[in-house]
Amino acid sequence: MRAYQKILPQLKLLGGELLAISPQTPDKTQATLLKNFLEYEVLSDVGNRVAQRFGLVYPVGAEVRRIYQGFGVDLAEYNGDDSWELPLPGTFVIDRTMTVRLSFVDADYTRRLEPAAILDTLRAMRDEGGIP
């Protein structure tokens, strides 16, 4: 999350806005903001209803569930439900016509989109005159 914070000034100069979305309850989300000194909106998608519409939700298998519990991670407490479902990490750029302009989804939990790729997309959108 801190990685995206670092590109925030450039992202804003390009007219963009950043929204982070997690299944955590607003209380836990506020803790995340404070812990990481984040300066962008972090939205609470309890029950993964929005993540579902982006096609990102999957059930956590029994084996991994036991591992998380072994680490002391109780998803039911963080997320306010006991579904043990999570969103895949995914990043999207949406333009003013509500069309997806960049989509990055990975099932490997240690991969993320390079923040520079987001800036490249925003520059391309600006250069085609898509940003007022």
Added chain:
Amino acid sequence: MDGEQPTFIFELQKELDAIRENFRATASPDVVTAMERSAEELIRTGIVERALHVGSPAPDFALPNAVGREVRLSSVTARGPSVITFYRGAW
């Protein structure tokens, strides 16, 4: 400042690779195997291909922020391009 200047070079993937190597080196082999097997199984379900792709219409939504104020995607995109990133949580 015109937004084009490379004020820094941040290589997130390198940092994450280092975290992964550290995880492999310090977590128990059973845990590493289970996590990697689970990631492979997930990829085989085709979930990545089914997710929203470039050119798709984005669904509009309204969600509460950290202080409970509702934020609507279409209101944000009306002002400019919106970058949305989904994450699992900060645990």
